[in-house]
Amino acid sequence: MTDVSANSAPKYVIGVDYGTLSGRALVVRVQDGAEVGTAVHPYRHAVIERTLPGDDKPLPPDWALQHPADWIDVLKNAVPAAVEAAGVDASDVIGIATDFTACTVLPTTADGTPLSELHPERPHAWPKLWKHHAAQGQADRINALAHERGEPWINRYGGKISSEWEFAKGLQVLEEDPETYAETERWIEAADWIVWQLAGVETRNRCTAGYKGIYQDGSWPSEDYLEALNPEFKHFVAKIEHPLSALGDRAGSLTAQAAEWTGLPAGIAVAVGNVDAHVTAPAAQSIAPGQMVAIMGTSTCHVMNGAVLAEVPGMCGVVDGGIVAGLHGYEAGQSGVGDIFGWFVDTQLPPSYHEAAAENGQDPHEYLSELASKQAVGAHGLLALDWHNGNRSILVDHELSGVLVGATLATEPEDIYRALVEATAFGTRTIIDAFETSGVPVDELVAAGGLLKNTFLMQVYADITNRPISVIGSEQGPALGSAIHAAVAAGAYPDVPAAADVMGRVERAVYRPDESRAKAYDALYAEYRTLHDYFGTGTNDVLHRLRRIRNEARR
Numbered sequence: 001m002t003d004v005s006a007n008s009a010p011k012y013v014i015g016v017d018y019g020t021l022s023g024r025a026l027v028v029r030v031q032d033g034a035e036v037g038t039a040v041h042p043y044r045h046a047v048i049e050r051t052l053p054g055d056d057k058p059l060p061p062d063w064a065l066q067h068p069a070d071w072i073d074v075l076k077n078a079v080p081a082a083v084e085a086a087g088v089d090a091s092d093v094i095g096i097a098t099d100f101t102a103c104t105v106l107p108t109t110a111d112g113t114p115l116s117e118l119h120p121e122r123p124h125a126w127p128k129l130w131k132h133h134a135a136q137g138q139a140d141r142i143n144a145l146a147h148e149r150g151e152p153w154i155n156r157y158g159g160k161i162s163s164e165w166e167f168a169k170g171l172q173v174l175e176e177d178p179e180t181y182a183e184t185e186r187w188i189e190a191a192d193w194i195v196w197q198l199a200g201v202e203t204r205n206r207c208t209a210g211y212k213g214i215y216q217d218g219s220w221p222s223e224d225y226l227e228a229l230n231p232e233f234k235h236f237v238a239k240i241e242h243p244l245s246a247l248g249d250r251a252g253s254l255t256a257q258a259a260e261w262t263g264l265p266a267g268i269a270v271a272v273g274n275v276d277a278h279v280t281a282p283a284a285q286s287i288a289p290g291q292m293v294a295i296m297g298t299s300t301c302h303v304m305n306g307a308v309l310a311e312v313p314g315m316c317g318v319v320d321g322g323i324v325a326g327l328h329g330y331e332a333g334q335s336g337v338g339d340i341f342g343w344f345v346d347t348q349l350p351p352s353y354h355e356a357a358a359e360n361g362q363d364p365h366e367y368l369s370e371l372a373s374k375q376a377v378g379a380h381g382l383l384a385l386d387w388h389n390g391n392r393s394i395l396v397d398h399e400l401s402g403v404l405v406g407a408t409l410a411t412e413p414e415d416i417y418r419a420l421v422e423a424t425a426f427g428t429r430t431i432i433d434a435f436e437t438s439g440v441p442v443d444e445l446v447a448a449g450g451l452l453k454n455t456f457l458m459q460v461y462a463d464i465t466n467r468p469i470s471v472i473g474s475e476q477g478p479a480l481g482s483a484i485h486a487a488v489a490a491g492a493y494p495d496v497p498a499a500a501d502v503m504g505r506v507e508r509a510v511y512r513p514d515e516s517r518a519k520a521y522d523a524l525y526a527e528y529r530t531l532h533d534y535f536g537t538g539t540n541d542v543l544h545r546l547r548r549i550r551n552e553a554r555r
Contacts (some may be wrong), residue, residue: 002030002094002492012036012088013490014079014264015482016098017276018194020129020298021046023074025082026479030094030492033484033503037086038476041078043070047129052120059123061551062398064132066104068114071194072261080263093264095490096198096254097271097482099279100191101130103165103212107173107184112196115183124177127190128169131299131335133390133398135172139163142171145229153216158315158332160396165212167221170236171229178232187239189213191273199252199270204242207275210319211331213240245272246325248488248496271482271489277301277331278323279481280448282500284472287324290443292435294428295477296451298342299389301333302431304442312438314394314431324496330440332431335398336389337424338451341365343388344420349413369456372418377463377520380415382406383527384423385535387543391427394434395536399547403535421457422521425464426528432465446470446506448477455511462511464525466518473505480504 002011011030016023027037048065051058059065083090106127107115115125142161146154154161161168166187174181188196189208196202209215220237227234245251251272259266277295281303286293292304305327309318315332322329345364357367383405390398404419432442445467451457452471462469474480484499493499535543 002490010092011492012086012093013483013486013492014082014093014096015479015484015486016074016079016096017476017478017482018071018074018098018100018190019276020101020131023071023078024476024479025074025078026476026483027082027086027088027093028480028483028503030487030503033480033505035474035476035480036088037082037084038479039078039081039085041074041081043067044073045070047131048126052123052126055121060134061554062132062134062136063123064129065123065126066129068106068116068127068193071190072197075198075258075261079261083263090264093268094492095269095271095486096262096264097274097486097489098191098194098198099274099276099478099482100189100194102189102191102208102275103169104129104190105166105169105212106188106190106193107180108186108188108193110185112186112188112193112202115180119180122177122180124173124180130164131389132169133163135168136163136399138171138175139168141229142168145225149225149228151221151225153214153221155311156216157214157317158311158313158394158396160314161214162316162392162396163398165214166240167214167236170239171233174230174233184239187236189273191275195251195270195273198254198258200255201252202242203251203272204240204244205273206244206246207278207319207322208273209244210322211275211317215244246321247272247274247278247323248485250489269486269490271485274482274485276478277303277333278329279485280472280477281305281323281481282484282496283474283477283481283504284446284448285500285504285506286444286446286470287327287497287500289327290441291446292432292442292444293446293448296337296447296449298337298339299333299335299392300337300424300428300449301331302393302428303329303331305329306440308439310439312440313434314396315434316393330435332393332435334386334424334427334431335392336386340386340388340402340420340424341417344417348416353413365454368414368417369454371414372421373456375415375418377517378524380411380418381408382411382415382419383524383531384419385528385531386420386423386427391536393431397536399544400536401543401547403531403543405531421460422464422524423528425461426525428461429465429525430529430532444468444470446472448472458511462513463517464521466513468509468513469511470506470508471510473507
C-alpha cells in the first residue's frame with residue numbers, strides 16, 4: 001500500500017474526464033481528496049455530425065462521430081496544464097485514471113490503431129459517439145429476435161438494447177460497410193482504448209462490457225443468436241472478447257510515450273477504464289443501495305446500487321459490480337437534457353432576450369430561469385415531452401422526437417423554457433417510478449454535473465420528484481471519481497468505497513420539495529404520462545412516421 005498518512009509527503013492522482021465536447025484533467029490530493037488543479041481542453045473536431053474532416057460529402061441523419069486525435073490531445077494539453085495549475089511536482093503523482101462517455105466505440109486493428117487513421121474517407125471507420133443513433137434499425141432487430149428466442153439477457157436491459165450500444169453499432173458497420181467490418185480486428189469502447197494508449201496493453205472494463213456490450217452472467221450473446229441476426233455477424237464477439245477487469249484495478253503502468261505526452265513519471269499506475277456516470281457515484285459518496293445519482297449535463301445518466309437483482313422496464317442495464325464490487329449496479333438515463341435547453345436558446349430565442357440578458361450581466365439560461373421562476377406551477381399552460389434526442393429510459397427509442405402542446409399567440413419564450421425544464425424533470429420521475437414499481441427503492445436523489453449551478457432547475461426537480469435532492473460537493477464529479485479509482489489502482493486505498501469515504505464529498509438535502517408545488521405538479525405529471533404513452537408506446541406512431549419522412553426527404 002502507498003503511504004498516504006497525514007505524516008507522509010502529499011501524493012496526488014489525476015482523473016481525466018472525457019466528455020462530449022472536451023476533456024478535463026483534475027489533480028487530486030490522495031490524503032483528503034482536495035482538488036488542487038484542473039484544466040480543460042476542447043476537442044478540435046467537436047462532434048462530427050455533418051461531414052467527415054476534410055470532406056464535404058454530408059453524413060446521413062442521426063450520425064455522431066469523433067476524432068481519436070482529440071482524445072490524445074487532452075492528454076498532451078489538459079494533463080500538464082492541470083499539474084501546472086496545481087503547482088505540484090509531477091514526481092508526486094502516483095496514478096492516473098480516465099472515464100469516458102459511453103457507448104463511444106471504435107474499430108481498430110489488432111494493435112489498437114483506429115481504422116479512421118487508415119481509411120479517413122470511410123464514415124464507418126470513425127469512432128461512433130454515444131449520441132450516434134443511426135443504428136436504430138439494427139437495435140430493433142436485436143430486440144425482436146432476442147424476445148422471439150427468449151434470450152436470457154434481454155430483460156437485464158429493461159427489455160430493449162439501445163441503438164447507442166456496441167452490438168447495434170457493430171451490426172450497422174457490417175451491413176452498411178462490410179469491408180470496414182472485415183478489417184475491424186478489435187471493436188473497443190473509447191474508455192478502454194484510451195487506457196490502451198496510456199498503458200500500452202489492451203484491457204476491458206467490467207462496466208462498459210456489462211452495460212454496453214451485453215455481457216451477463218459470465219457470457220456474451222451466443223454465436224447461434226448472432227448468426228440468426230446476420231450470418232456474417234456470427235463471430236462478432238471475437239472482436240470484443242477479452243478478460244474483464246474490475247473497477248479500480250490497475251491496467252498497467254504509464255508508458256514512456258504516454259509519459260512524454262502528459263509530463264508524468266513513466267511507470268505510475270494506470271487504472272482500468274470506466275464510464276463518466278458510474279465513476280461519479282463514489283465521488284458523491286452515494287454508493288449505498290437506494291441512492292440514485294443523476295449526472296445532469298447535456299444528457300442525464302441515472303445510476304444506483306441495489307442489494308437485489310431486479311428487472312426494471314427501460315433500464316439501460318443491471319451489472320454485478322457495475323459501479324462497485326458486491327452490489328448490483330443499475331443504470332437508466334435521458335438522451336437529452338442540457339442539450340434541449342441549449343437548442344432552445346441557440347435556435348429559438350429572440351435577439352431581444354439575448355440583449356436583455358447581456359444588459360443584466362447574465363447568460364440567456366440565467367435570464368430565462370429568473371423569468372420562469374416567477375411563474376406559478378402550470379401558469380404557462382404548456383406541456384412538453386423531452387425527446388428531442390430520443391428516449392433512453394424507459395422507452396429506449398431514439399427515433400422519438402420532442403413535443404410541445406398548449407402554445408398560443410400569448411406564449412412567451414420563458415414559458416417554453418420552463419416547460420422544457422419541467423419535461424426533463426418529469427422524465428426523471430418516470431425513471432424513478434419504474435425502479436420503485438419493480439422493487440428497487442429509490443431512497444435518495446443525488447445530483448451531479450454541470451446543471452447543478454441552475455438553482456431554479458434543481459428546485460423544479462425537487463418539486464416534481466417530491467424528494468429532497470442532495471448535491472455532490474465537487475464541480476468535477478466524473479474527474480474526481482476517476483481520481484478515486486486512480487488512488488485505488490495505485491494502492492493508496494484497499495478498494496473504491498474506502499477511497500470514496502475519504503476523497504468523495506456530498507451535501508445532503510440541499511433542495512427540498514415545496515408541498516403545494518409538488519401537489520400541483522402531480523396533476524401535470526399525470527398529463528405528461530398520458531402524452532408519454534400516447535406518443536411513445538404505439539398508440540399514435542406519428543413521431544416515427546415524421547422521422548421516416550424527414551430521412552427520405554434528406555436522401
